[in-house]
Amino acid sequence: MNANIPVLFRSYQSHETHSGCKIWEAARATSAAPSFFKSIEIGNKQPVIDGGLGCNNPSKLLLKEAHVVFPTQPIGCLVSIGTGQAEVISIKPSGFFQQILPTDVIDALKAISTDCEATHEDMLLLFANSSNIYFRINVEQGMQDIRLTAWEKMVNVEARGHRDRKKRPGVDFFAKAISAGLTN
Amino acid sequence: MLGRLRMDIDTAIDAYNNLVQQVFSDPKQWPSDGRFKATKLKEVFQSVVRNASPTGDAEEPLLEVGNASICRT
Numbered sequence: 075m076n077a078n079i080p081v082l083f084r085s086y087q088s089h090e091t092h093s094g095c096k097i098w099e100a101a102r103a104t105s106a107a108p109s110f111f112k113s114i115e116i117g118n119k120q121p122v123i124d125g126g127l128g129c130n131n132p133s134k135l136l137l138k139e140a141h142v143v144f145p146t147q148p149i150g151c152l153v154s155i156g157t158g159q160a161e162v163i164s165i166k167p168s169g170f171f172q173q174i175l176p177t178d179v180i181d182a183l184k185a186i187s188t189d190c191e192a193t194h195e196d197m198l199l200l201f202a203n204s205s206n207i208y209f210r211i212n213v214e215q216g217m218q219d220i221r222l223t224a225w226e227k228m229v230n231v232e233a234r235g236h237r238d239r240k241k242r243p244g245v246d247f248f249a250k251a252i253s254a255g256l257t258n
Numbered sequence: 259m260l261g262r263l264r265m266d267i268d269t270a271i272d273a274y275n276n277l278v279q280q281v282f283s284d285p286k287q288w289p290s291d292g293r294f295k296a297t298k299l300k301e302v303f304q305s306v307v308r309n310a311s312p313t314g315d316a317e318e319p320l321l322e323v324g325n326a327s328i329c330r331t
Contacts, residue, residue, distance in 0.1 A: 085262045085322050085331040095320045097262060097311075098303035102296070111299055112291040143330070 080129045081122050082139065130186050131156075131193040149207060154197065156190070156212030206250065261331030262320065263310040273309075277302045 082090070083100035095116055103114050106123045113121040125132065133154050140149060194210050201208035259270040281299050286292075304316035311318045322328060 083320055085320050085329075087321065087323065097307045097318050097320050098300060098316065100320050101303045101306075102300055105299060106292075106296075108292075110292050110294055111296045114296070 080125060080132065080135060081120075082135070086143075088143070126186070131190040133193050133197050149201075151206075152197070152201070152208045154194070154208070154210045156194075156210065209250075259306070259310070261329045262322070263307065264329070265310050269310075273306050277306060 081103070082088075083095060083103065099114065099116050102111075103116060103122045104124055105111055106113050107126055108123060113123045115121050129135070131154070133152065136152065137149070197208050197210070259265045259273065260267070265273065280302050281294060284298055285294055307318055308314055308316040
């Protein structure tokens with residue numbers, strides 16, 4: 075398994091389409107976060123895992139793909155969605171965290187966080203002169219105490235979002251992104 | 259869910275809540291190679307696809323052929 079080679083699952087024809095992949099297999103592969111679910115073998119029997127390790131911010135991959143699929147068209151809108159994990163990871167790993175995780179794992183997590191933010195900085199630079207094209211949405215506060223497995227809280231968060239969606243502060247931002255996507 | 263299965267947002271949120279509950283409420287008794295059951299995850303995904311797909315086929319391929327104007331996921 076090589077975490078450095080990302081696998082793209084496409085719903086459209088491409089010269090590298092993963093032949094014969096089913097919808098559930100693609101979903102299962104992208105959910106295979108190590109220590110949560112085992113990896114899955116699809117097609118050529120190469121095991122695949124969730125992109126959280128090694129390819130956490132796929133913005134550059136997306137730009138490359140867009141260029142291949144739409145070679146003559148400029149980027150109209152790019153929305154990048156973070157999970158807020160960078161904030162969690164950047165918290166000083168002291169005490170309990172340090173004790174349960176080996177140093178090399180902490181280093182790997184830091185590298186992912188740094189890579190994620192570095193890619194975001196690169197995107198900001200790339201689109202610095204074109205407004206309303208690149209949008210990065212990340213959770214900055216409030217996710218620190220929700221672990222990946224805390225599904226009960228997750229359901230609560232989702233349910234709350236469900237009810238109050240029209241009132242949430244992010245709506246203006248999304249509206250801007252959507253209208254940018256429509257007009258560009 | 260939105261791009262390939264073209265679920266509406268409310269349906270997608272409901273399906274997501276439902277699948278999260280089903281998968282994470284049932285961890286492995288003897289955790290090895292992941293704490294949760296990949297088979298359970300597979301079944302839940304298949305059921306989501308079966309319910310959303312116009313053909314009701316849980317094994318529907320990811321690739322959509324033909325229509326070039328459809329959402330590319």
